[in-house]
Amino acid sequence: MSAEEQELTKTEDADSSSIKVTGSTKNMSQEDRKMLKSIFLRSFNIFTIYGGGAKAGASGFMWAILPALNRFYPDKEEHRKALVRHSSWYNITSNVGPICMGIVAAMERENAKQPDFDTESIDAVKASLMGPMSGIGDAIFWGVLRVIAASLAVSLCLGTGSILGPIVFLLVYNIPSILCRWYLTVVGYSIGSSFITKIYNSGLMGILTKLAATLGLLMIGAMTASFASFHTILSIPLQEGDPVMIQTYLDTIFKGLVPLLYTFGCLKLLRKNVNINVVIIGTMVIGLALGLLGIC
Amino acid sequence: MLGLALQALLAAFICYYVQWTFGQPMIDQPIVAGLVCGIVFGDITTGIMIGAALQVIFMGSVNVGGATSADPCTGTVMAVCFVTKLGIDQASAITLGTAVAIVANIWFGLCFNVLSSFWAPVTDWAASTGEEKSVFLAHFGGGLLFNLLYSLPSFLGVYLGAEPVANLINVIPPTVTSGFNAIAGLLPCVGMAILIRMLWDNKIAVYFLLGFVLVEYLGLPMIAVAAIGVVIIVVTAVREMENLDLQKKIQTLRTTGVTSSATSQADMEEEDFFA
Numbered sequence: 001m002s003a004e005e006q007e008l009t010k011t012e013d014a015d016s017s018s019i020k021v022t023g024s025t026k027n028m029s030q031e032d033r034k035m036l037k038s039i040f041l042r043s044f045n046i047f048t049i050y051g052g053g054a055k056a057g058a059s060g061f062m063w064a065i066l067p068a069l070n071r072f073y074p075d076k077e078e079h080r081k082a083l084v085r086h087s088s089w090y091n092i093t094s095n096v097g098p099i100c101m102g103i104v105a106a107m108e109r110e111n112a113k114q115p116d117f118d119t120e121s122i123d124a125v126k127a128s129l130m131g132p133m134s135g136i137g138d139a140i141f142w143g144v145l146r147v148i149a150a151s152l153a154v155s156l157c158l159g160t161g162s163i164l165g166p167i168v169f170l171l172v173y174n175i176p177s178i179l180c181r182w183y184l185t186v187v188g189y190s191i192g193s194s195f196i197t198k199i200y201n202s203g204l205m206g207i208l209t210k211l212a213a214t215l216g217l218l219m220i221g222a223m224t225a226s227f228a229s230f231h232t233i234l235s236i237p238l239q240e241g242d243p244v245m246i247q248t249y250l251d252t253i254f255k256g257l258v259p260l261l262y263t264f265g266c267l268k269l270l271r272k273n274v275n276i277n278v279v280i281i282g283t284m285v286i287g288l289a290l291g292l293l294g295i296c
Numbered sequence: 297m298l299g300l301a302l303q304a305l306l307a308a309f310i311c312y313y314v315q316w317t318f319g320q321p322m323i324d325q326p327i328v329a330g331l332v333c334g335i336v337f338g339d340i341t342t343g344i345m346i347g348a349a350l351q352v353i354f355m356g357s358v359n360v361g362g363a364t365s366a367d368p369c370t371g372t373v374m375a376v377c378f379v380t381k382l383g384i385d386q387a388s389a390i391t392l393g394t395a396v397a398i399v400a401n402i403w404f405g406l407c408f409n410v411l412s413s414f415w416a417p418v419t420d421w422a423a424s425t426g427e428e429k430s431v432f433l434a435h436f437g438g439g440l441l442f443n444l445l446y447s448l449p450s451f452l453g454v455y456l457g458a459e460p461v462a463n464l465i466n467v468i469p470p471t472v473t474s475g476f477n478a479i480a481g482l483l484p485c486v487g488m489a490i491l492i493r494m495l496w497d498n499k500i501a502v503y504f505l506l507g508f509v510l511v512e513y514l515g516l517p518m519i520a521v522a523a524i525g526v527v528i529i530v531v532t533a534v535r536e537m538e539n540l541d542l543q544k545k546i547q548t549l550r551t552t553g554v555t556s557s558a559t560s561q562a563d564m565e566e567e568d569f570f571a
Contacts, residue, residue: 059431223518
């Protein structure tokens, strides 16, 4: 290793050690821990009411951030002002949102300490977190984890009705989801506001999204193969011997050819912004026609 | 029918209330809603079977960012109710449930995005008082009200629809039933297409084909495919991290050390050249 490279690794080490991201509450005070626990528990209630286009999760955010406000603002008027600040639109994927709550709690602590703290920066951080955090949260939790959980679960109980299915689904989805909630609350509080943009710019997020999508696509392929089905009863009658089943021919070309092509057909339509419901109803019409025409 | 409709209301309410109030544990997904309905209507096995079938169809239906595409929970409640209590066959029930899910979503979307906006003044009032108690009331009171509203289509659907459906099933010809079976087979394609659209990236699209072939030809169970997936992403992650590291080093070289060292290196090369 040349001197230059050594120099480089050194500066890099220094860089990464200057910012401490911790998911553990070991070095935190008793009060901090109590508050974070409370925020974590209340974060579950975030969308008890989804306030539509006007508020989304605003009241849930107020409810979740209250432990921090109660602690940092003993003065009633200050407390009230802070609460009003948080009554604006808020929407982040439920299980990822706690990182925002943690960060906001840390910022409210600063605000309570420093009289010249710019409270607008709290709103700005909240607003700037919503897009990226929801983007990655929706992709990972709704797009991938839920899909993997469902694919494992459905294969256990489709056609058999085994109770293992729903149980496996709930466990596979919720254990990571709950862990993520807790660690993000702590991480958010410990890093404050500055670090998040740094992570975002470092390219780590891009890698994470790509990995999630890779796993997701693999599982979707597997699910298409196991859950979608097409079986035609069409046959060509022969003068001698058994009739030739069209399905056998289809299977020789590529097993599961029709569901595969149908999936890509739907994808193409959806890409052209055809409404999902139109595609679903169209499928119903096609299926019914196949039955009536004696093809299936 | 009122008793049955109330059971449907209860099943739907449990699913919605737990889903929205306790951190979206995905209990309103058809596979779990099927279990809840099975318990309420007294036939767990059938409930789960129908839930699983509908889960596949509505796998791609997600309620994110306030956009709703379907209301599979209501569809599941009605399908399970009709199969267990009216005795219609499962393929028809699944088709019915799918249609219901689409229609019921009109109501769900209305409550979710429009009607709930009328709750905004209550939220603002709660904030302006600065009291924890009023925030609690506004938040959880509103939740109770709206989750009840979400459950209404299940109640009405069973209350008004049970009799016509019960009469209808006696006159369905077998070709229509096989049509329903074809629909049940093809609908998952739509669900998967919605999902693919969310995650599609030309560079990694081949993994879709890999998953398909692993199951279709090798007949691997889902858990095995998931394990293979983990291997793939670990390998990819390692490579991507190395890539990122390299990129960072190049960046740092460009911005800092590169000018001085490169000139010296170039000088050295020049000296070599002339030597």
